[in-house]
Amino acid sequence: MTDVFAKRRFRLRAMKKLMDNYLPADQLIACPKCLRDIPIAQKEENLSVCPHCGYHWPIGAKRRLEIIMDAGRYRELNADLCAGDPLSFPGYPEKLAKAREATGMNEAVLTATGMIHGHRCVVCALDGRFLMGSMGAAVGEKLTLAIEHAQRNRLPLIIFSASGGARMQEGILSLMQMAKTSAALRRFSEKGLLFISVLTDPTTGGVTASFASLGDVILAEPGALIGFAGPRVIEQTIGEKLPEDFQRAEFMMEHGFVDAVVARGELRAALGELLLLHQGGKHEQ
Amino acid sequence: MSNEMTAHERVMIARHPQRPGIRDYIDALFPHFFEMKGDRLCGEDEAILGGVALYHDQPVTVIGTKKGRTLQENLRANFGMPSPEGYRKAQRLMQQAEKFHRPILTLIDTSGAYPGMRAEEHGQGEAIARSLYEMSGLTVPVIAVITGEGNSGGALGLAVADRVLMLENAVYAILSPEGFASILYKDASRAGEAAEVMKMTAPELRTLGVIDGIIPEPEGGAHTDPARAMQAVDEAIDAQLTALMQLQGKALVEQRVQKFRRMSAFERAELTKQPAARQEK
Numbered sequence: 001m002t003d004v005f006a007k008r009r010f011r012l013r014a015m016k017k018l019m020d021n022y023l024p025a026d027q028l029i030a031c032p033k034c035l036r037d038i039p040i041a042q043k044e045e046n047l048s049v050c051p052h053c054g055y056h057w058p059i060g061a062k063r064r065l066e067i068i069m070d071a072g073r074y075r076e077l078n079a080d081l082c083a084g085d086p087l088s089f090p091g092y093p094e095k096l097a098k099a100r101e102a103t104g105m106n107e108a109v110l111t112a113t114g115m116i117h118g119h120r121c122v123v124c125a126l127d128g129r130f131l132m133g134s135m136g137a138a139v140g141e142k143l144t145l146a147i148e149h150a151q152r153n154r155l156p157l158i159i160f161s162a163s164g165g166a167r168m169q170e171g172i173l174s175l176m177q178m179a180k181t182s183a184a185l186r187r188f189s190e191k192g193l194l195f196i197s198v199l200t201d202p203t204t205g206g207v208t209a210s211f212a213s214l215g216d217v218i219l220a221e222p223g224a225l226i227g228f229a230g231p232r233v234i235e236q237t238i239g240e241k242l243p244e245d246f247q248r249a250e251f252m253m254e255h256g257f258v259d260a261v262v263a264r265g266e267l268r269a270a271l272g273e274l275l276l277l278h279q280g281g282k283h284e285q
Numbered sequence: 286m287s288n289e290m291t292a293h294e295r296v297m298i299a300r301h302p303q304r305p306g307i308r309d310y311i312d313a314l315f316p317h318f319f320e321m322k323g324d325r326l327c328g329e330d331e332a333i334l335g336g337v338a339l340y341h342d343q344p345v346t347v348i349g350t351k352k353g354r355t356l357q358e359n360l361r362a363n364f365g366m367p368s369p370e371g372y373r374k375a376q377r378l379m380q381q382a383e384k385f386h387r388p389i390l391t392l393i394d395t396s397g398a399y400p401g402m403r404a405e406e407h408g409q410g411e412a413i414a415r416s417l418y419e420m421s422g423l424t425v426p427v428i429a430v431i432t433g434e435g436n437s438g439g440a441l442g443l444a445v446a447d448r449v450l451m452l453e454n455a456v457y458a459i460l461s462p463e464g465f466a467s468i469l470y471k472d473a474s475r476a477g478e479a480a481e482v483m484k485m486t487a488p489e490l491r492t493l494g495v496i497d498g499i500i501p502e503p504e505g506g507a508h509t510d511p512a513r514a515m516q517a518v519d520e521a522i523d524a525q526l527t528a529l530m531q532l533q534g535k536a537l538v539e540q541r542v543q544k545f546r547r548m549s550a551f552e553r554a555e556l557t558k559q560p561a562a563r564q565e566k
């Protein structure tokens with residue numbers, strides 16, 4: 001078992017390093033998929049998608065909203081909400097402080113209202129650079145408040161997931177956020193309101209096993225890792241190596257868990273289309 | 286005596302090979318029980334057992350994790366680690382309970398949902414998410430009893446209940462102390478230490494407001510005197526169910542949702558500087 005977690009840690013560290021990779025614009029960055037060097041400026045201009053092979057780099061929550069919202073504008077909700085330390089877990093406050101500094105965010109999720117193609121909506125985005133986008137009690141609370149805000153104002157809801165799952169340092173309270181967010185989404189759904197879940201690389205663990213899987217429509221970015229158990233844990237369980245495409249967005253679509261795989265450059269248009277198509281049917285009940 | 290027990294000692298009791306399993310509870314608590322199999326979609330998962338039972342003259346739907354008594358049973362039940370088919374069977378039986386207006390009783394003892402290839406292909410994440418979603422809206426009383434280990438989303442998938450009860454030596458956590466120690470201490474052998482900080486014992490979870498009651502066990506654990514342990518479980522469930530039966534469906538849903546809604550721990554920070562130009566009015 002130790003080996004499984006050691007491997008997973010290594011992978012997570014490598015991923016974190018990748019996401020923290022802020023370099024001057026004239027510098028080159030290697031695409032982890034096709035290994036070609038790309039100027040940072042070109043990568044940014046191309047929404048952090050490799051122009052050669054289409055690899056999608058993970059992006060932060062602020063960048064996500066800039067790309068998605070009309071004119072990149074939005075109004076943040078509960079920006080001041082941040083984690084407590086319910087287990088008094090050694091080293092947790094320091095980790096939080098570091099994550100805040102690295103991301104300029106108080107927590108691993110940004111929740112906001114704004115417009116997409118002229119449709120007002122509530123949009124949330126998890127940030128994978130903030131403690132792996134893990135869901136603790138503050139993330140669960142912010143999401144639930146955003147869902148409730150959308151419900152009160154009868155607005156469509158969009159959540160971009162990017163998360164390693166529930167946040168270990170908050171123990172069982174993190175687990176309870178899965179129930180809390182799922183219950184909030186049920187109430188939201190019962191009001192006939194639209195929830196679009198967008199799965200980005202990676203979406204795993206307790207986030208996959210709660211709100212991220214409960215969209216009326218579920219979209220995914222190409223190549224995104226989507227699953228409950230992590231690949232290394234599964235490999236250890238079955239004692240063999242997983243195929244390259246296993247748990248990828250396209251694989252999840254083939255198995256019936258994703259409506260459409262949409263490239264980052266097309267996402268804004270796709271969301272606009274879905275919002276337009278969900279303005280309400282005319283059938284009287 | 287048991288108050289002085291460490292969390293790690295409780296973990297050991299919760300995992301004791303002779304600890305009563307779901308079959309023992311069914312035999313002891315219900316004079317009638319009819320097992321129902323299958324998710325009506327594509328499969329049957331033996332890690333989750335469900336059916337209808339008679340409990341104090343009241344029909345109830347019983348759903349729980351099954352580890353199995355023999356090695357062969359253990360293997361067939363993946364040692365009590367459910368697959369998506371199991372969660373979908375549970376959802377089916379819960380909807381059935383709703384149709385026939387009977388309360389639901391879940392019995393939980395699992396090291397977590399099964400992390401296998403097929404489980405992923407069949408949507409383990411979706412299956413658990415859907416269970417949380419469905420359970421939060423049930424209009425019949427739901428009582429969950431954590432009898433042994435309750436680990437991760439695999440346990441929570443059966444525990445969105447009006448009353449969550451734990452046996453005195455049961456444990457309930459985000460994952461096993463071994464897994465927790467591996468991830469946070471980079472050392473699985475520090476599981477004992479992890480158990481102490483995880484707040485996974487019944488008294489700690491009661492203080493946190495995550496569970497609603499503790500069921501006493503005979504000294505040394507339920508396996509030392511199963512009959513007495515069963516009697517305590519019976520009394521606890523009976524008392525809770527009698528109270529819940531007085532509530533109407535809508536009130537039950539409201540109370541259940543509000544209970545989980547309150548499970549929070551957060552602070553309000555001073556606002557970090559926002560890039561004002563990007564902010565909407």
Ligand SMILES: [Zn+2]
Pocket residue numbers: 031032033034035036050051052053054055
């Ligand atoms: Zn490339």
